[in-house]
Amino acid sequence: MKDRLFREVLPRVSKPARYTGGEVNMIIKDWDKADVKMVFAFPDVYEIGMSHIGGKILYGLVNERTPHLMERCFAPWPDMEAVMREQAVPLYSLESFRPLTDFDVVGFSMQYELSITNVLNMLDLAGIPLTSRERNAEHPLIVAGGPVAFNPEPFADYFDAFQIGDGEDLLPELLDVISRNRGASRATLLLALSGIAGVYVPMLYEPSYSSDGTIQEIKPRGEGIPARVRKRVVKSLDEAYYPEKPIVPYMTIVHDRAVLEVMRGCQRGCRFCQAGMVYRPLRERSLETLRKQAQAQLYSTGYEEISLASLSTLDYSGVDSLVHELVKEYGSQGIGVSLPSLRVDAFSIDLANEVQKVRKTTLTLAPEAGSQRMRDIINKNVSEEQLLEAAQAAFKSGWLAIKLYFMIGLPYEAEEDLDAILELLKKVKEVGSRFSRRPVEIRASIACFVPKAHTPFQWQPMNSPEELETKRRYMTRYRQKNIKLSFHDNRVSFLEGVIARGDRRLGPVIYKAWQLGCKFDGWSEYFDYGRWQEAFRQCGIDPNFYTTRERSRTEIFPWDIIDTGVGRAYLWRESEKAKDIALTDDCRANSCTGCGICPRFAVGLDLPDAGLVASQRPVFIMDEEQVD
Amino acid sequence: MLLRCEYHVDSDLRFLSNLDMMHLMERALRRAHIPYALSEGFNPHLKMSLGTVLPVGLWGQKEYFDLELRIPMDPEIFKNNLNEHLPPTMGLNRVAIIDSHSPALMKVINSAAYCFVIDAPADRLEELSQRLLKASELIVRSRGKKKDQNKDLRAGIFKIEVNQNQEFVIMELWVSTGEPVNVRYDELIELLEHNGIAPGSLKDVYRSGNYIYHDAAFNTPLEKVK
Numbered sequence: 001m002k003d004r005l006f007r008e009v010l011p012r013v014s015k016p017a018r019y020t021g022g023e024v025n026m027i028i029k030d031w032d033k034a035d036v037k038m039v040f041a042f043p044d045v046y047e048i049g050m051s052h053i054g055g056k057i058l059y060g061l062v063n064e065r066t067p068h069l070m071e072r073c074f075a076p077w078p079d080m081e082a083v084m085r086e087q088a089v090p091l092y093s094l095e096s097f098r099p100l101t102d103f104d105v106v107g108f109s110m111q112y113e114l115s116i117t118n119v120l121n122m123l124d125l126a127g128i129p130l131t132s133r134e135r136n137a138e139h140p141l142i143v144a145g146g147p148v149a150f151n152p153e154p155f156a157d158y159f160d161a162f163q164i165g166d167g168e169d170l171l172p173e174l175l176d177v178i179s180r181n182r183g184a185s186r187a188t189l190l191l192a193l194s195g196i197a198g199v200y201v202p203m204l205y206e207p208s209y210s211s212d213g214t215i216q217e218i219k220p221r222g223e224g225i226p227a228r229v230r231k232r233v234v235k236s237l238d239e240a241y242y243p244e245k246p247i248v249p250y251m252t253i254v255h256d257r258a259v260l261e262v263m264r265g266c267q268r269g270c271r272f273c274q275a276g277m278v279y280r281p282l283r284e285r286s287l288e289t290l291r292k293q294a295q296a297q298l299y300s301t302g303y304e305e306i307s308l309a310s311l312s313t314l315d316y317s318g319v320d321s322l323v324h325e326l327v328k329e330y331g332s333q334g335i336g337v338s339l340p341s342l343r344v345d346a347f348s349i350d351l352a353n354e355v356q357k358v359r360k361t362t363l364t365l366a367p368e369a370g371s372q373r374m375r376d377i378i379n380k381n382v383s384e385e386q387l388l389e390a391a392q393a394a395f396k397s398g399w400l401a402i403k404l405y406f407m408i409g410l411p412y413e414a415e416e417d418l419d420a421i422l423e424l425l426k427k428v429k430e431v432g433s434r435f436s437r438r439p440v441e442i443r444a445s446i447a448c449f450v451p452k453a454h455t456p457f458q459w460q461p462m463n464s465p466e467e468l469e470t471k472r473r474y475m476t477r478y479r480q481k482n483i484k485l486s487f488h489d490n491r492v493s494f495l496e497g498v499i500a501r502g503d504r505r506l507g508p509v510i511y512k513a514w515q516l517g518c519k520f521d522g523w524s525e526y527f528d529y530g531r532w533q534e535a536f537r538q539c540g541i542d543p544n545f546y547t548t549r550e551r552s553r554t555e556i557f558p559w560d561i562i563d564t565g566v567g568r569a570y571l572w573r574e575s576e577k578a579k580d581i582a583l584t585d586d587c588r589a590n591s592c593t594g595c596g597i598c599p600r601f602a603v604g605l606d607l608p609d610a611g612l613v614a615s616q617r618p619v620f621i622m623d624e625e626q627v628d
Numbered sequence: 629m630l631l632r633c634e635y636h637v638d639s640d641l642r643f644l645s646n647l648d649m650m651h652l653m654e655r656a657l658r659r660a661h662i663p664y665a666l667s668e669g670f671n672p673h674l675k676m677s678l679g680t681v682l683p684v685g686l687w688g689q690k691e692y693f694d695l696e697l698r699i700p701m702d703p704e705i706f707k708n709n710l711n712e713h714l715p716p717t718m719g720l721n722r723v724a725i726i727d728s729h730s731p732a733l734m735k736v737i738n739s740a741a742y743c744f745v746i747d748a749p750a751d752r753l754e755e756l757s758q759r760l761l762k763a764s765e766l767i768v769r770s771r772g773k774k775k776d777q778n779k780d781l782r783a784g785i786f787k788i789e790v791n792q793n794q795e796f797v798i799m800e801l802w803v804s805t806g807e808p809v810n811v812r813y814d815e816l817i818e819l820l821e822h823n824g825i826a827p828g829s830l831k832d833v834y835r836s837g838n839y840i841y842h843d844a845a846f847n848t849p850l851e852k853v854k
Contacts, residue, residue, distance in 0.1 A: 006639065006642070007641070009830075011685055016643035016684075016685075017643045017645075017648060020640065020643055022640050022641075022715065022717060023716055024652075024655070024659075025716075121763060137712070248655060250641070250644050250648050250651075250652060251644075251645075251648050252647065252648070256651075298658075299659065300659065301655065301659070301660075302654070302655030302656060302657070302658035302659040302713075303655065304654065304655075333658070334666050334672050334674075335658075350684055467746070533706075542635070604763075
């Protein structure tokens with residue numbers, strides 16, 4: 001297989017280094033000695049998939065710490081797919097060049113709603129039946145994990161099981177259960193898997209619908225199958241596995257550097273943010289552990305840069321000491337430190353200056369909304385003053401371009417809120433003209449708000465593509481010099497919106513869209529809205545049902561089957577507070593907000609270096625829902 | 629201290645670009661804790677220069693780079709340390725200390741040898757090489773600068789050898805990579821195709837060496853530093 005690939009297939013495709021494997025630190029376990037064989041499948045190209053931290057963790061974990069084996073596979077770019085189909089080369093793993101059908105488990109990492117068409121395409125290229133119903137014990141078990149799995153229902157037809165939440169404990173348990181059920185029928189295996197906390201087996205549930213199309217009930221099909229599946233949580237991030245020898249790709253990938261995961265979770269409580277809700281509670285790693293991990297990774301990879309990753313790295317208790325230590329320790333060797341996300345304040349800029357003593361290119365800030373009113377609605381605790389101070393600090397210290405992230409289509413949005421974005425950009429530019437010695441460039445990246453499952457905005461209607469288009473036109477009616485606006489494609493956002501809050505009835509639509517040729521839907525050169533519209537039409541599904549429709553407080557949602565630990569009562573309270581333009585503080589700085597995560601998982605905030613002693617820990621509020 | 633290194637790249641790494649190869653080397657140097665020198669200035673970088681660019685799709689037996697060290701090191705120790713941290717599919721063959729004022733590899737290398745592994749009888753290829761060397765002009769479509777114009781390779785082909793290996797025949801061509809004409813491997817493939825070598829019978833192509841060609845002699849950059 002490998003010989004044929006290298007001679008006949010790879011010379012004909014673009015970026016062949018995507019498909020060769022053999023990278024530094026790749027792990028090839030002895031196939032015959034390994035217990036369960038799993039392939040980690042990422043439904044996008046190599047350079048995206050290899051940038052993902054979760055995959056690095058699971059790859060190292062399974063291969064180093066369990067008797068099982070994990071290899072890798074990514075979506076081939078369409079030119080490679082064409083040659084593979086022409087030459088009848090099945091989808092294969094990069095470690096042993098075995099076809100996916102040789103594995104016991106294929107695990108898809110679902111980071112993005114629209115990558116589902118790539119999942120179907122990859123299964124097809126592997127010669128594996130696409131739906132769970134068509135597969136039996138002869139076929140690999142097809143599982144999925146990642147943020148998209150928090151609403152698994154639209155994909156229920158295609159996956160045998162979903163892993164919900166942190167994978168560090170869950171995946172080894174899943175592989176053990178598969179090992180113990182070797183030789184059993186698929187039905188027996190699925191039943192056994194449903195007994196693992198955090199595993200959702202969609203085939204074992206039956207949804208029913210009301211006359212208005214909403215869900216009446218999602219019912220387990222038998223005794224002993226849990227009514228709801230609670231996500232898994234790694235209680236101590238400091239003790240959790242983290243790879244010290246990650247793979248170093250040959251080709252340049254999107255995040256081509258060593259990475260430390262300094263913390264997991266975020267409780268700033270932005271009301272639009274799914275990650276901020278579903279990855280609670282906040283858990284930090286200790287400086288001591290991070291120091292060791294930094295050294296181990298840099299020595300084993302030879303990377304020239306190390307990045308401090310998390311949902312909000314500037315909120316990490318030890319960020320200041322960590323950054324200074326890393327710069328001091330490794331700077332002389334030409335190794336740099338990078339911060340992927342910045343908070344909008346002057347402290348952030350100081351720290352950014354520290355890590356980027358040179359090459360001040362573009363600084364990125366995310367105020368998300370233009371008006372204070374709207375920032376309060378979404379609970380983004382940032383004032384205009386803070387933002388302008390940050391901009392001033394940046395321009396004074398030599399940055400020449402600032403990129404700002406905004407969303408349009410947010411709940412309760414009015415024309416003033418759109419005007420406010422433009423005004424804010426103008427103010428930032430004025431600050432630049434005053435404090436920078438050279439002309440500055442302001443870029444705004446404007447996304448369309450997509451209401452997500454398990455967030456306070458899960459009840460909110462989404463703007464239609466037409467409304468979003470009108471807003472875009474309104475905002476671009478006149479140009480301002482040195483201010484560039486770029487808008488996300490509102491049709492892509494709309495489709496994300498359909499799937500983000502979709503249910504099982506979308507299964508056939510996805511299949512149809514794939515049949516019509518949809519793949520790489522997240523890539524503008526491949527996204528074809530017409531084909532999706534055709535798929536909805538042929539399946540008799542109105543996509544607006546999932547997006548523009550207002551939902552009642554008591555509506556049963558498809559994702560209610562998943563228990564994130566954050567209570568629905570809390571989400572509704574937050575939704576009401578948004579309507580009242582009222583803020584909710586970070587529970588770390590202030591009192592408990594009653595989201596429910598700590599009592600449900602019997603955890604507290606895990607902040608090893610924050611100097612919190614037991615008596616200072618916040619007292620948890622229990623609400624009516626939390627007695628479960 | 630300036631080191632000149634000769635290395636090989638196996639078939640498995642034939643799809644790496646020159647930039648990929650630079651990154652690979654740099655990271656291996658860091659893993660091996662080699663005391664490399666960094667350039668001054670705002671954006672410090674390794675003082676390493678790759679002599680020649682191995683085209684994507686080809687593997688190579690004798691490629692070269694020069695590297696400046698901050699602290700002197702025994703070349704043999706350097707070689708062994710770095711080889712431990714390179715992928716098993718590539719490695720250093722030889723390393724020598726050279727005068728820090730030696731002219732750059734890119735300036736001195738003016739010839740390369742390409743091997744074409746062909747499924748055809750040796751005597752037929754022997755006859756073909758005689759024919760090529762006797763021709764007054766060998767026209768192909770240019771792949772480099774002046775794309776798609778006609779280009780005469782004849783003056784750039786210095787020597788051809790034909791050798792039988794276990795399975796196939798290896799036709800090795802020593803060509804010019806600068807004056808009078810820069811001969812590319814893909815232009816040579818076209819030349820072979822024009823002369824009856826079907827694409828299917830071409831089993832492999834690699835670069836067997838880079839040379840300093842002077843007075844009808846081929847010297848490697850390690851043999852002839854100045």
